[in-house]
Amino acid sequence: MNDNDKRPGPDNGGGNPWMKSLLIWVGILVALAMFVMLLDTRDVATGSNTIAYSTFLDKVEAHTIKDVNVAGEVITGTQTDGSKFRTYAIQSDLQLTDRLRKAGVEINAKPDEGSPFWQIMLMQSLPFLLFLGIAYFVLRQMQKGSGSGAMGFGKSRAKMLTQRDGKVTFDDVAGIDEAREELQEIVEFLKDPTKFARLGGKIPKGALLVGSPGTGKTLLARAIAGEAGVPFFTISGSDFVEMFVGVGASRVRDMFEQAKKSAPCIVFIDEIDAVGRHRGAGLGNGNDEREQTLNQLLVEMDGFEANEGIIIIAATNRPDVLDPALLRPGRFDRQVQVPRPDIEGRIKILQVHMKKVPLALDVDPRTIARGTPGFSGADLANLVNEAALLAARRGKRLVAAAEFDDARDKVMMGAERRSMVMTDDEKRMTAYHEAGHALVFAHEPTADPIHKATIIPRGFALGMVQPLPERDTYSYHRDKMHADIAVAFGGRIAEELVFGFDKVSSGASNDIMQATRLARAMVTKWGLSDRLGPLDFSDSEESFTGYSAPRGGKAMSDETARLIDSEVKRFVEQGLERARQILTDHLDQLHLIANALLELETLTGEDIKRLIAGEELDRPDSNAPTVVLPSNGTSIPKTRRGKGPGPFGNPLPA
Template structure:
């Protein structure tokens, strides 16, 4: 019997074989063929000389072994695949046909259209006045395109907004659409990458068709590096599909004319890996870099994010914004928004009715240094070591001219560290050898203090030593600040995370290692001499840290006196 396993039941009667109500034994086993089994059973009856009344009774039952299911499963899979292909558009280069009218079509763009006003304008974007001036030209082109065309000017087709994460690239694109009062179409670059061949180019075509229907409008492609990477860069796997998608994007941008009134914005953190054909004039005509805001830019951004908050009545919003901007060098717009939100959370956590200046300071410290680890209890020897370590940093930096001003030093564990020092870096973009050398000495202050006071060293200086080594190699290899090596830079041997073959020979490599060693040794000896000269001050600061746990700038001035150098305002 096909697809079945037959089970044989043997009922053995009692010795007399006449009383069916007597004890009965059953024997169950599986058989393959019923005919073969009955033939063999008949032969056994004949050999045993049993007549028809004493033959062994047989009962059959059938059970499925799953063979039927396994035989039908491939057919079900094929039918399901065909149903899926007919509902989701062209697969594998057109398999299943193209149902463009279906809302589930895989070839349709995932772009989102905001036809009404985005609710943002340039007044909501702070800290990037130069970028707003440059991008204002697109607004004028969308509002008064005829004015430019009458003069024979071609409307710019697009702009690349590049910069670190959190600098407001998407916000600026939305604000441009809101300022021009045109529809805003947004899509992510990764949405063009699918496992099916031909889907990426089809979505590109559909997206630009959508943009032309909504013209004048702004089309924003976020993270365009997902689809616009350089061709032939050695990528494997879906390289062909990636290039087809990029080629379609290039063709569509070439297809725009002066009367299309569609402006394409693209956002990326990696403008260096974009294909040159995408970046040439006629496609992305403008390259706008949004870097980290300066002091004035951060103050403007703080004012934008402080307005919706319920501040204490005694707080001057502009003064608070300037103060917080000075405390947050290197912060982006997203970081600043996080600080303001963190301050509101801290105030709510303490059941405060208003947000005070103290809450903002705690929020900045929480953002920079991490959450305070109150559950981490150090043993007394470790606590003493951390106190002298942080005191060494503080005192060495206090008596170095080019070191950053100290705001706070603490032995309360935060984040990954067991203690921390909080400096206020000045707004500088160029650094001299003297400045870099003083910073190396300041970073070595903790390790040197451990060696001077305890005649042993610990693992607490790991991060400091890493920064010192990186700074020393940068001065010798990249900045050309070494007399023996000369004014050369080998920084081009590394691109991103890929380190290529060194552009120098083994003798130069040995010279670089030797000069780095001399530079670090010189910084260590200078720091050692400074700690020995100020040993009493280091001990005084360490003892106060053990007592109070946290010392601010006022406490340091009481313990060490004013700094012997004039501090530059940030």
């Protein structure tokens, strides 16, 4: 397919538009100048000096006039010194001819013919021609197909992208294999429509891509067009709606007219919920601009006139607000879910984005994918970009695992705040707080492995302990939930055991919030309370993801509400005592980890395992001095201040 036959451009549309507009305005200015010159009836061609009539008579009597030319009221001539002159005669002076003859002046006379006929016609027609020229210019702007001209409200703002804009194929789309396979049928139809027509099958007219922001809905639509090799029209749902009633419907009609000229093609409408919301849900009489636009879209997609070869693909993250008429068979026949990628999908997405990045040997996409649960494709692309920027800023030629580790820290928590001024007591309390989290993590069998612990402030967190899950979690078990509550209180209990009850800080505020939400979800949503049984006491309409507790509650008796609060408190206190028991039994390990954090600022999961096992940490420099910790006298070689070798999991901020 020749792209030049499909899309008019500078070489296929009759010249440079900017030059054409310039020539039009130059023509208008020239016409105005000619009009002003024609209005000036003075004879500029003679180049003579105009003198008073009385001066002319004095010169005649003084015999300084050589000859005259009389044309009506205008008298021109030559003086004896050769200079030209001009004057205007008085019609009542009947003796002028006798005076001229007595003075010996040569007299030439010619009739007053007035202005030429062409000049008169031009003067009379020029204003009308100017008006026609300006009207033609405005009408041309109104008829521009792009709708960008003056008063081009009703023209579609859809942009057509072809191969010259960068071809995208399914090789560029990773991590959403199920959605890609479901849309493969559309590609086969666009390549060979007769394949389905022979068996009486009809390709779906529309596909609705549903997914969270950044999951690759737009990229997937462009990949369909790239695989099929057809034109790709893209427009946003907000581009249809204007303040003038009827403009959106006109743009819908114009968009489909453009698509018919390029069929077979794909029309992609991004954020269709801006125009496709449920009708009658707003204020007023319901006959507003948005609803008229939606009505026109419904007619164009499945009305009396068939739009053969036009595939409509729309994207939204709010399918629940769309009008039911849009989702019926014959319009958007399919709803394709584009979820956040799992660990295997994240590996493939990372491999796609890492192709353009020079990587060090210690970079493992699987390790990075393990540490990025819940990341969308856009998040992973941003992670790779941030890692490359960090490597360039540090003057490296390759992007190493340390850069990916720091990049994810920056993406999730913000940049390092090494300039933050903290007292020694605050640093020590932060170190014990994070050591408490890490120690409970290490001694809970069902908890995720630790990636690293750090006391370097980032964002609003003074420190964090980051797990590295072995796999993505889709369901949560009772023992894992109780372990997570205990881990959340590890920092608070560590502060209480080391500094005393009165010195407990506010650093555990986020930990308390997470533990309370998890406990409430266990009681009200998952039926994990023996006293309440397997009953749902939440009224959340949204699907539960993560450990965020549902808001509000169903109508229930006061006794049931008190029982729910009692069970939530019991679960939280059980986790609190569980963390207290672990830290009390391994208090020497708590001191060991905390002092190591104070000295090194960052410990990897392997470092923490070795400290708990009583082993020495690896020394990158054989000449590095050892640090004697006052808790039990164990000597630890001083290592370089830095990060762990790989990415990490969800942090627990201090």
